[in-house]
Amino acid sequence: MARLEFSSDCSSPWSDLAFHRIEQVAAAARAKRTWKPVLVGGVSNPASPSAHAQRVQPVPAKLRCHTEAHISRAAVLEEVAKHAGFEPQEFFARLAEQKLEDRLPPVREALKAAP
Secondary structure: OEEEEEEEOOOOHHHHHHHOOHHHHHHHOOEEEEEEEOOHHHHHHHHOHHHHHHHHOOOHHHHOOOOOOOOOOHHHHHHHHHHOOOOHHHHHHHHOOHHHHHHHHHHHHHHHHOO
C-alpha cells in the first residue's frame, strides 16, 4: 500500500487548506495517510525576524484575510485535533512541551545551511 505523509503546521493557512482535501487525496491514491506536524514558526522566526515582526504587529489590510474559522484559533485547532484522532487536551499539552522547542535549533541550522 502506498503511503502519504502529510506534514502540516497548525497555524499555516496553506496547511489548513490542504487539511480539508488530504483525506480525498489519500483515498484516491489508495494510500495510508500519516500525520507529521511541523512548527514552521519555530524554525522560521529566528531565521526571518521581519516575518515574525509582521505577525506580532500585523498590517491591518492583511488582518482582513483572517476569518472566524482560521486554524490559529484554539477552538478551530481543537476540532482539527479531534478530526485527526487526537484528544485535544493531550494535543495542546504536547504542543507546549519544551522538548519540541529543544528539537528546533538543529532544524533551523540545517535550513540555514541548505542551498
